[in-house]
Amino acid sequence: MLVALTVAVSVTALVLAAWCGHAAYRDQPTKDWHFIGMAVVSLLALAQLGVGIFRLAGGDRPADSTVIFVSYLLGALLAVPAAGFLSLGERTRWGSATVAAGAVVLAVLEVRLHDIWGG
Template structure:
């Protein structure tokens, strides 16, 4: 895996978590600006999914199971968009808290992906 991309995804996810966590602390729902942040993090996670699949197609293999690696890649790509979708139904501070939690989950998944690949 590309370490720079993994770090970029994790850092942007933590920044989104802090931003949405601050909004939840201030009793604010997710707003349009938050959804732009969700989109940026999601695009980075999708880029990582593509890079991971390309590396597997070239014959490179993770240090653990390929199935586990793919499951983590797909989960990482879907964590923040799913949280953003759920926040649309909850237009209170808890919508922002949901996105913050999803972003923290993505950051943890990035650490695990790095370990699975052989980091």
Template sequence: MVEALTTTIQIASLILAGWCLVSTFRDQPMVVPHLVAAAVLWLLVIAQAVVSGVLMARGERPAETLIFISYLATVVLIPPACAVWGFVERSRWGPAVIAFACLILPVMMVRLEQLWDPSRV
């Protein structure tokens, strides 16, 4: 895993969570810029998944490979699933769904880092 990319994902995720929470508190529905930001976040997560896959193909593997792959697949699915759910929910709670997902992603990225290199825990 690329640590700089993980940090970028965490920061972008927290910024998007803050923005979506502000929209929720202002009683605003989800709009296209929210979706664009979620798509950018998703592209960052996909990039991390591709890099991790390439590193594993070259022989670098976490100690618990199956658990790592499970977490990685979940992390890749969270942004689009929540973006769809948030877009369908046309009330103020649409951005809240995105905010919730964006608060989960940094925690899962930390866990992926722990699985990748347990010595850094």
């Protein structure tokens, strides 16, 4: 995996978590700007999925199971969009808190992806 991309996804996810956590603290629901932030983080996770599949197709293998690695890649891709979808149903501060939690989950998944690859 590309360490720089993993760090970029993790940092942007944590920035999104802080931003949405601050909105939840201020008793605000998710707004359009939050969804733009979620889209940026999701695009980075999609790029990471592409890089991961490209590396696997090129013959590189993770230190652990390939199935587990691909599962974590898919989970990382879906963590923030799933939280964003749930936040649409909860248009209170808890929607923002849900997105913040999803972004923290993504950051943790990134650490685990790095470990699975052999970092």
